Amino acid sequence: MNKAIEIFGNHIYRLARTSPRKALKELSFVYKTAGLKCRYFPSRSLLPARQYMQWAAADSAVRPLIQPDRSAIVSIYLPCEVLHAMGIYQMFPEALACYLAAGGSEKFFIEKAEEAGMPGTLCSYHKSFIGLAESGVLPKPRFIINTSLACDVNHLSFRRVADYYNIPHFMIDVPSRYSPENLDYVKDQLHRMVDFIEENSDFRLNEDKLAEAAGRSRRTLDNFRKILELRKDIYLSDEMTSHMLSVFATHVMLGSKEAEKYSEDMVQQLSRCPRGRKGVRLFWVHTLPYWQDGLRSLLNFTDRCEIVGCDMVLDALDADTGQEDPFTYMADRLLRNTSNGAGENRINAVLKYARELDADGIVWFCHWGCKQTAGSSSAAKKILEEKGFPTLILDGDGCSRQNANDGQAVTRMEAFLELLEKRK
DSSP: OOHHHHHHHHHHHHHHHHOHHHHHHHHHHHHHHHHHHHHHSOOTTSOHHHHHHHHHHHHHHHHHHHOGGGEEEEOTTSOOHHHHHHTOEEEOHHHHHHHHHHTTOOHHHHHHHHHTTOOTTSOHHHHHHHHHHHTTOSOOOSEEEEEOSSOTTHHHHHHHHHHHHTOOEEEEOOOSSOOHHHHHHHHHHHHHHHHHHHHTSSOOOOHHHHHHHHHHHHHHHHHHHHHHHHTTSBOOOOOHHHHHHHHHHTTTTTTSHHHHHHHHHHHHHHHTSOBSOOSEEEEEESOOOTTOHHHHHHHTTOSSEEEEEEHHHHTTTTSOTTOOSHHHHHHHHHHHOTTSSSHHHHHHHHHHHHHHTTOSEEEEEEETTOHHHHHTHHHHHHHHHHTTOOEEEEEEOSSOGGGOOHHHHHHHHHHHHHHHHHHO
């Protein structure tokens, strides 16, 4: 770990115990400063669009910390076009935990959650989230809204934090199969979500602003389809962090001006990148441990290999972007998400995108505590390898150093890269 990050992490570990408000101010300041640095003093190693998104994501994460009275805690799969239209800021566990990990500051909050009774095997993103709230560092939002999609920890963490803050809580139930009846069912819940917000706050929905947000959302997904097409034939020196930023853009930030600009800029800038390939092309499944030093050294900015795609970035591309009604479009997107329903849905989507991106191999990352990803890993490896894609099942943690063996991960990844190189 970078020495400065280690020092800062130890500082937050001590400060959060005694002065949670001060810890919040210092975390917010560091995140905001890091984002501004990316915007005004960009690195030449990254595309300008990536640099812009680093600022936009940091700004999106800091705003609800500074103005909690205008914010809601949401799950990563919640369609947030309604919130963008109403001027409500969003904070979500994955972003909160990612920024803690980037600053080496996650340890105290995970320990806090475990001391409060959370099992050690629970998802580290959600333990960080619970620890942030119950330590007094995370400010009280107006309400909490989540979906049932994909993540079963949602049912525990969001309800627990809502009870802790004593604030209104709304959940959208997403059936596992697509059907006209289920589309109407989810659409009705999205309408009731608006009623819930208006009943529990002074925020009011402007239909024109919602139409604008939904339009930006549809265009952003269409741009990511273009990005997918471009990445078939383009080599891009990049880093793991970039894919996590794209996850934010195609989820909670979807419908924002920033996400649309990022997607537009990526299309334009990728179009000017050199054609061809260098080294091994990897397709990544699930979240990425972008903070892990050994993997960073092996995978970031190297001609030896590149991560050409991540299934979490692409999981909404099956949505019908031709739907004009915002509520029908959002409901459709939830039901068609590739992580919804049976594990075979996600495996088949991974296979499809690995083919489209001409990947040499697949890394199936089993994030600590994620039962869905770990539970389907054996079936995924069998199916994907039968279809011609060597697959590495890599255990680790997307946001906690306590559950990551850097040396072991590097050894396994190194061996996998050697295998793929021999096959070329």
